[in-house]
Amino acid sequence: MTNASRFPALNLAVAMAIAGTVGAFVTEAGIDPITTVFWRCLFGSLFLGAWCLVRGYLPDNSLSWSRLGRATLCGVCMVLSWTAFFAGFAKTSIAVMTIVYHIQPFFVVLIGVLFLKERITIDQVAWMGAAFLGVVLASGLVVSDNPVTTTWMIGIAMALGGAFLYAVVTILAKGLGEQRPEITVLCQTAVGVIMLAPAANFSGHISLNSWGWLIGIGVLHTGIAYVMMFSSYPRLTTPVIGVLTFIYPVVAIIIDWAVYNHPIGIAQSMGMVLIAIATLGVRLGWRLPVRRTGTALAGQK
Template sequence: MIQIIIAMLIWGSIGVFIQYIHLPSIETAFLRAVIASAFLFVYTVYSKKARLHKIKENIIPLVVAGIAMGFNWIFLFQAYHYTSIANSTMSYYFAPIIIILLSPLILKERLTILKIISSLGALIGLFIIMYYSSGNTVEGTNDKLGIMYGLLAAALYATVVLLSKYTKDVSGIEMTLIEIASAAVVLLPFVLMRNELHIKDMTSGIFVLIIGIVHTGIAYVIYFTGVRQINAQGAAILSYIDPLSAIVFSIALLGEPLKLPQIAGGILIFGFTLIGQISRSKK
């Protein structure tokens, strides 16, 4: 359990690090994917955990999920640039609700009354945050645009999760390695066309390395080590350390304000999403 908690705290801090990386979102996502892919490749080779025949059998859903993951990172980083980490996190954590709503169509799961109530409750929370968010706040920010980017990232993350259901007998590390490597390959043409991959200061370079190695490579290794030791319901509950710690970090380290409507909306989103996730994990 301690491994999952550590992984969630690492992921919860990524928004703070993004604030100090002076690169466009596409270039940041690309470098994160390249660095993390290299780290995970070395890890799988050293630990002899890569099974090429299993990867080959699942290559199509893994590559498509990797494409979705790459653009998911871009939109999430855009959300961090345009609105607060709290708003970005709360909109991004609408992903489990998207999964619940799409599961009957894609995974043929039954849509229960509890799942419907959970979805409506989270939707009300999102509406509250959107309604009380301003347009342009300080220079370079736009809360509503940032929240929309967060929702786009959530939809793409939901796509990654749903596609993972179509993989068979492939480990979490194998899945993550191929998905992140695919994300790097897909983002490469955009990076080359834009020609904006210029790291102008040492801080940006160091923090890019950190989010690639620590927030992605190491965090995923720790997470998949811990997730084998806990049931699905426990993992669903512990996953909420990620968004809650992200909000705490943003307030404590960046001094971001958190207004009452945001708190109310966040409670509705996190609370009803948690209920929905627990109901799914019991199946």
């Protein structure tokens, strides 16, 4: 983590690779989603709290009541997003859930247009259309080797719901100004501990192996990976970040295929490629060739 300033791209790539294993950790833990997210938040809070204290980020004098309220609302949405995401693994597959969950940038655009009155371009509309076509293909609802069940459809709905909630977190986080992201995530995980404590199952037996996976989810995926990401983002360009982000779903797909014998079909692969291209198109502001040609013709007239 200390080499982020020297090798930020490598730092982010490793962080995304770690994040891509979260589905396997959740599956191997074998605990219900709510309890899993509770322990994720608890162990994540312990790690991030210690990290912020050691780095001198706490106490944070800039954390006003308004920022704390916004960070708390972020925490509620993030915890619900994680819960929906984890619950969907057992209903579909790690690969499909991860692919569909990555539709979140387009929900950010939609929220901006519908509620924040932001402008949207024809190019963005086209990329969004391509992305949602990708979701249809990746989900297996149209072309699939296996019959689509109600359980599978519920899993897809959970992925979309989790992605939407994550998009809300992204929008809310923009109002936190210069607050350190580690502090923001610490607020979110602390909210998760309080929010899920009444619903978590503390009476069920948790094996020693399961404890290892749960600690990994909290420390690796919520602590170390987040710190590595945040330390890398300021030192990288948007195109590099956009490309490296897709290490996450690629790792998840490989693990789902190699460990759990869940290969994705041709249609699902095409769906993932569509989502990836469309996401890069929106993030990098790609303009469609058709539009440029049309504009040129209009100018000649």
